[in-house]
Amino acid sequence: MADKRMTAEDAVATLTDGMTVGIGGWGSRRKPMAIVRAMLRSPITNLHIVSYGGPDVGLLAAAGKIGKLTYGFVSLDSIALEPHFRAARQACSIPQLVELDEGMLQWGLYAASLRLPFLPTRAGLGSDVMRINPHIKTVVSPYPDGEQFVAMPAITLDAAFVHLNRADARGNAQYLGPDLYFDDLFLNACAPGRRFVSCERVIATEDLLKEGSIHTLKVNRSMVDGVIESPNGAHFTTCEPDYGRDEAFQRDYAKAAADPVGWSAFVDKYLSGSEADYQKAVAR
Template sequence: MLNEAHHVPSVGSDKVCSLAEAIGLVRDGDMVALAGMATQSAPMAVVREFIRQGRRQLGLVCLVGGIGVDWLAAAGVIDRVVCCAVSMEQFGTCRQFARAAESGRVRVQELSEWALLARLAAAAQALPYLPIRGLVGTDLIAADSDNLRVLDDPFGGPPVVACRRLIPDVAVLHAHRADRAGNVQCEPGARWADASVMPKAARRVLVTVEEIVDSAVLRRHPDRTVLPGFLVDAVVEVPHGAHPTSLPDRYDYDTRLHREWVAAARHNTSSSAFLDRYLHTPPDEQSYLVAAGLGTRNKEQAGQDG
């Protein structure tokens, strides 16, 4: 069942557009659900376009945010985040995000992964809430009593936590391929729970992909289709659209660029210089890839140390 607020485009219509046009689905102040897990499969091309266009007061929903959340915080794009964690895993803390949260410039609502997925799943199923067993006995319930309530089990069991539905304005994800009608495929190694539920919970869905292919290509492996076209509002072909995070079965995360950002993010002046070099100055994705060195380094080298 679809969230009743979900906009359903006409089936079979051409959903392909430019990245700049697709960002038109997002308005300043919207709540944006970003799929992906820390260093893996993040929709980074969309993150970069938000920064290029100078978007403001966006909210984020993410399970485990990574370098993209840190860039958005450093650029002043976001003012609130609902998440389970924000981390660059082996590369360390997202310092710009942490600094923004500590100063109050970005408000943070922390949830367990199960609770956040329940809030999104409730929206996807047009339910007011879904119950879970977790969080009982934690401070998270009192900290967010507007969205989390302890309820008695009507069947006589122990209490449960009702997780109020969360409806993002826009869900964004990056995948391997799609056809022009917006049917989206991922390879098995790149399938995350958030990428399945976020588009079904959101009002609008924006997908970037490595390549646009003919529908006949998708029909060769129908089991790899993760989203039907009628759920998707816009699809954009953006090679290396998850860079510098990885896209499993296609390319690894870029160790060098992560480490460069970690060093830059320690200070506001150096983080601003990094954003200028890689995000503000390059006018488009192709120029960003050249700045990031992908014009001279192949996809295997992008993930090597050093």
């Protein structure tokens, strides 16, 4: 049986420029930040990022690594507006944007996970989502209601990264917090080969039910190609119940992001070395 453990660098090394990469979590909640930091250290570029965006999108945008972004929002939750994303949007520095309703994004991932070309939904009808995304078409019900729906196209991923609380070496993974968000859909929307789970701790299979009920095992090993043990790997976003958001650090991040000098100092202090260097710098 396969031992799928690897490093964040191994996982990121499977990416090539221009790939469509899904990132799990929600806003500033349980984001695979150690993976994002590995992306920042790699030469990879021109990525199509698909995300319920938080600092993952902000950091990758600030580093100029996003060629295309598919999103429903980008926010730090306790700080409403993501400063790097805001700056990137206002400077028009992200070449291609697909802005969706939150539910449309879910539907696109779900369609991909079911191997359907689209799923019908009412979300988007009448809004400017349809104006700014002329590639999204509508479909008419073949039944007597004859209603028109948005035909939300599948968002098929080349790679997917999520951060969960626990996993075994084979890729069975567990969330212990209150919400899985759409992490299973990100994994299922991706063809086998580049589906990665980072986790707080790799544990033995027989220990999977020690900390949570069967309902916490929503990610099974057929959905996962690589397991990255990454303690504090969601920092500075939430990873309940292991840790909450580092609000003080997030405030520093947002403040630093607001001006180039501050940001350059922030990068020097936190983002210029390895993940181990980062963890050392943020331990306080």
